[in-house]
Amino acid sequence: MKIATWNINGVKARLDTVVAWLNNAAPDVVCLQEIKSVDEGFPKGAFEDLGYTVATHGQKGFNGVAILSKCGIDEARARLPGDDSDEQARYLEADIAGDNGVVTVASIYLPNGNPIGTEKFSYKLAWMERLEAHARDRLTLEMPLVLAGDFNVIPEPMDAKNPDAWTSDALFQLESRTAWRALAALGFTDATRACYPADDVYTFWDYQAGAFQKNHGIRIDHMLLSPQAADRLAASGIDRDTRGWEKPSDHVPVWVELAI
């Protein structure tokens, strides 16, 4: 089962690009972030025509996540537990059956948190605490689980072309990185880093100042695998070329191939 994640920065602006990539990359399951659409406005039919079952958790104008699956969706659950007053659409998980078992896949759009020192940063950290608590719960099931999405965290200096440029950014704060590490330490495998332990691999390049041309990138889109998912990891990759396409997202797809 090939599972991918991609922050598309607006589904309406990106529909043709996403469809072209789907035809090319042929993933079985896709987690999308920043759809920037309400559920009713999501172009479900365009994806159903390609054989995908579609689940969305949308919001007007900002945020919004979705999951596409060629293996159907047994059950989908929106919203991260732990704060009923949180109205931002940033979490959706789905149970998906493969040929050799069921996997739970989560599409995550973790808060950016900038600027630091504001309620946006404390919201990010609180959200990460809720994510850790939920992940802890799910891990007790001892089932294949994939946490996929835009985590808005640069885990290590090697995950940025120019780490010094990010020292005062929420993505690279010690608190953000510590929360990421605590989450991973529950027993997850960072699939990209496991497959590319020493390479400069990035998933985001800013639209501004020719960042992609200078390869001024950062790695902030991640796929965390529970032990039962990591045991079945066959391959992973980053579809960097999509950043050079016409009308690109500022993020690129990240994927894993699991024997499920």
Next chain:
DNA sequence: ATGCCTTGTCGCACAAGA
């Protein structure tokens, strides 16, 4: 030091992104 682009919005500039 600042803005650099891009998207969506009851637009005719602005917020938010990272």
